[in-house]
Amino acid sequence: MQDSRGCPIRTTSPQALEHFERALWRMLSFFGDPVADLDAAIAADPAWSLAHTMQADFMLTLTEPALVPKARHALEAARPHLGHATQREQLHFAAAELALAGRWRDASALWDLALRDQPRDMLALICAHLFDFYRGDARSLRARVARVLPDWPADDALYPYVLGMYAFGLEECNVYPQAEAVGRRAVAGDAKVPWAIHAVAHVMEMQGRHAEGMSWLVSRHADWAVDNGLSVHNWWHLALFHLESLQTETALRLYDESIGGSSASVNLQWLDSAALLWRLQLLGVDVGPRWTALAAAWADPIAHAGYYAFNDVHALLALLGSGDAARADALLVAAAERASRAPREAAPDNQAMAVEVGLPMMRGLVDFSRGRMRQCIDRLLPLRGIAHHFGGSHAQRDLIDQTLLAAASNGVDCGVGRALLNERRCAKPLTPLTEHWARRVGVSTGSIQPD
Ligand SMILES: [Fe+2]
Numbered sequence: 001m002q003d004s005r006g007c008p009i010r011t012t013s014p015q016a017l018e019h020f021e022r023a024l025w026r027m028l029s030f031f032g033d034p035v036a037d038l039d040a041a042i043a044a045d046p047a048w049s050l051a052h053t054m055q056a057d058f059m060l061t062l063t064e065p066a067l068v069p070k071a072r073h074a075l076e077a078a079r080p081h082l083g084h085a086t087q088r089e090q091l092h093f094a095a096a097e098l099a100l101a102g103r104w105r106d107a108s109a110l111w112d113l114a115l116r117d118q119p120r121d122m123l124a125l126i127c128a129h130l131f132d133f134y135r136g137d138a139r140s141l142r143a144r145v146a147r148v149l150p151d152w153p154a155d156d157a158l159y160p161y162v163l164g165m166y167a168f169g170l171e172e173c174n175v176y177p178q179a180e181a182v183g184r185r186a187v188a189g190d191a192k193v194p195w196a197i198h199a200v201a202h203v204m205e206m207q208g209r210h211a212e213g214m215s216w217l218v219s220r221h222a223d224w225a226v227d228n229g230l231s232v233h234n235w236w237h238l239a240l241f242h243l244e245s246l247q248t249e250t251a252l253r254l255y256d257e258s259i260g261g262s263s264a265s266v267n268l269q270w271l272d273s274a275a276l277l278w279r280l281q282l283l284g285v286d287v288g289p290r291w292t293a294l295a296a297a298w299a300d301p302i303a304h305a306g307y308y309a310f311n312d313v314h315a316l317l318a319l320l321g322s323g324d325a326a327r328a329d330a331l332l333v334a335a336a337e338r339a340s341r342a343p344r345e346a347a348p349d350n351q352a353m354a355v356e357v358g359l360p361m362m363r364g365l366v367d368f369s370r371g372r373m374r375q376c377i378d379r380l381l382p383l384r385g386i387a388h389h390f391g392g393s394h395a396q397r398d399l400i401d402q403t404l405l406a407a408a409s410n411g412v413d414c415g416v417g418r419a420l421l422n423e424r425r426c427a428k429p430l431t432p433l434t435e436h437w438a439r440r441v442g443v444s445t446g447s448i449q450p451d
Contacts, residue, residue, distance in 0.1 A: 005120035005156065008086045009050060016045035020054070027058055028126055028161040030194050030229035034058050042077075049085040049093060052078035054123060056096045061130040063311060064266050065304035071100055088114055092123065102307075102347020104131045112144065119151035122158055129165045134308065135349065136388035142169030160186045164196030171202045172393060179203050187223065194224040194234060201237045205395045208428025210244035213237070225258075235259050236272040240279075240395065246432040248285045251276065260290060261297075270298050271314035275399055278317045282406040283436065291321035302331050306338025308350055309358025310391045316362050320369040328369075332362050357383055357390035365403065373407040377416055380404050402437075409440035417441030 001009050004021060011017060023037035035058065041051040055074035059067035075096055082090055095110035108131050111124035118124075125148060132140040145166040152159050167183035170176075180203045186196035197220050204213035217224075217238045224234050235258040239251040257263075260273040273294050277287050301315035312335045319328040339354035364379030380400055387397045401420055408417035421443055424434055430445060438445045 005118075005122060005158070007118045007121050008088055009048070010085050010089060011045045011048040011051075013045040013048070016041040016048055016051060019044060020048075020051055023054065023058075024122055024126075025158070027054075027061075028122070028158065028164075028195070029192060030231075031192065031227060047081045047084075049078040049081040050089045050123075052081070053089070053092050053096050056100065057092075057123065057127050060096065060099045061127060062266060062268060063134060063308045064268075065307040066299060068100070068307075071096075075100060088118060088121065095124070095127070099127070099131065102350055104135055104349045105137075107131060108135075108137075108140070108144075112147075115144075115148055119148035120156070122161075125162070125165065129169075132169075133393075134310070134391040135353075136391040138169070138172040138388065140169075142166070142173045142175075145169050157191075160189060160191040160193045160196065164193040164199060167196050167199035168202065171199050171206070174206070176203045176207060187220070192223040194228055194230045197224050198230060198234055198237065201234065201241075202393060202395055205237065205240060205244075206428070208244065208431050208434075210241040210431060213241040217241070232259055232263055232269040233272055235263075236276055237395070239276055243279055243283070244431045244433045246283070246436060248280055248283055251280060252285065252287070255280075255287075255290065260294060264294075264297065267298075267308075267311045267315075270294065270318065271311055274314040274317040274321070275396060277321055278399060279402055281321065282402050287321075291318065291323070294318045295322035295324060295327075302327065302334050305331050305334035306350060306354065307347060308391075309335070309339075309353040312354070313358055313361050313365070313390075316365055320365060328366065332359070332366065335359060335362065353390040357387050361387070361390075361400070368403055368407055373412045376407045377404060377413055380407070381416065405437040405441060409437075409442075411442065414442050418443045 001011060001017065003009050003017065009017065019037045019041035023034035023041065026032045026034040026037060035055065038051050038055045041048065052074050056071040059071040075093065078093055082093055091110055091114050095107045098107035098110065108128040111128040114121045114124040128144055129141065132144060145162060149162060149166055152162050163182050163186035167179050167186060170179035170182060180200055183196045183200035186193045201213055201217055204216060217234060225231050235254055239254040239259060242250040255276055259276060264270050264273050277290055277294065280287050295318045298315055298318050305312050312331065316328055316331055319331060335354055336359055339351045339359060360379050361383055364376050367376035367379060380403060384400060387400055405417055405420055418441065421434065421438055421441060435445050
């Protein structure tokens with residue numbers, strides 16, 4: 001049999017395929033839970049390896065340490081059926097095994113191999129795209145999608161999701177007008193494509209179009225905000241637009257209603273919570289007991305340290321924010337210990353990220369929280385050029401610059417503050433947030449007007 005895009009599959013069950021296709025759409029759109037559909041696909045054809053493999057793929061793309069044993073179990077369930085799987089399905093299994101071992105780059109190389117044979121292998125494309133994001137590989141976010149895009153007919157039901165990925169890749173490569181055009185094309189039809197809406201929001205964030213960004217997300221609310229796995233992150237983007245205009249009360253309300261508390265239940269959502277509270281605190285906002293609640297909700301950050309450096313950094317923010325210095329230190333020690341193990345015993349891609357970016361950033365954030373602003377600046381400043389190596393987006397990593405601006409404030413280092421503000425001012429129009437940092441750093445906004 002073949003799937004809807006002509007990719008060979010080893011199942012004879014139309015029901016299994018139908019559930020699988022539904023799961024794939026859920027993974028692309030973030031609507032609902034693909035696991036239930038994959039359970040149904042497996043119930044219809046327990047010997048279809050790819051359905052088991054996709055269970056593992058989905059769980060691993062969440063960067064959620066608690067799901068790793070389940071992902072391993074799913075692959076063990078696939079293994080006995082590999083003998084009669086297609087070559088493509090065997091390739092997918094091998095890629096998932098590499099992802100399970102923390103070899104995200106090698107896994108993506110195998111998914112790329114699958115895409116060379118089958119440019120419309122959507123499972124390979126979305127898995128590689130998400131891991132490109134987690135590895136901060138902006139070039140591949142764009143180029144991997146570009147390598148297959150011309151092979152997709154525009155009337156394919158999943159075509160808008162390919163456009164959504166391409167839009168985000170273009171945005172992370174700073175190709176803003178094209179990113180926005182492609183993102184808008186992705187949502188021009190009936191398909192709900194939160195990833196494309198998100199890509200356009202990123203463009204507006206990077207260009208300082210905060211009022212437009214608010215309107216964009218609010219006007220598209222029905223297409224991203226309800227029963228959607230990306231909604232917390234898109235609410236976070238809406239809160240960032242409010243922060244850019246110094247509407248901190250609105251940002252705090254969005255936190256309470258849609259970002260923090262019971263809205264967040266996995267690392268990818270807790271990290272948005274931490275990133276928002278940290279930025280609010282940098283602006284002098286008292287966030288009350290929210291830090292303590294977030295630190296308490298975060299599942300075992302110390303036990304899970306070393307799985308993904310980007311998550312560790314944000315878990316550290318929660319512990320520092322809650323005032324739990326002992327657990328913050330323990331998290332840093334645990335992350336450093338795992339990064340120093342032999343690569344065979346730990347996740348090698350994460351080790352590189354942790355050594356290069358995660359651990360020095362954590363140490364700089366500890367310095368900041370303990371008032372050692374000079375040390376904080378000395379640690380964080382050199383990371384600015386390489387911080388993308390530990391993943392996330394430009395918008396997420398702006399937390400480094402905002403922390404540096406806060407550290408440089410009040411006469412600590414006017415030169416660093418001015419340099420950062422000059423860079424900011426050349427990238428986007430003068431916003432209330434930039435004006436705020438200029439005041440704190442002690443630089444007149446008139447002096448940072450570009451031509
Ligand atoms: Fe984002």
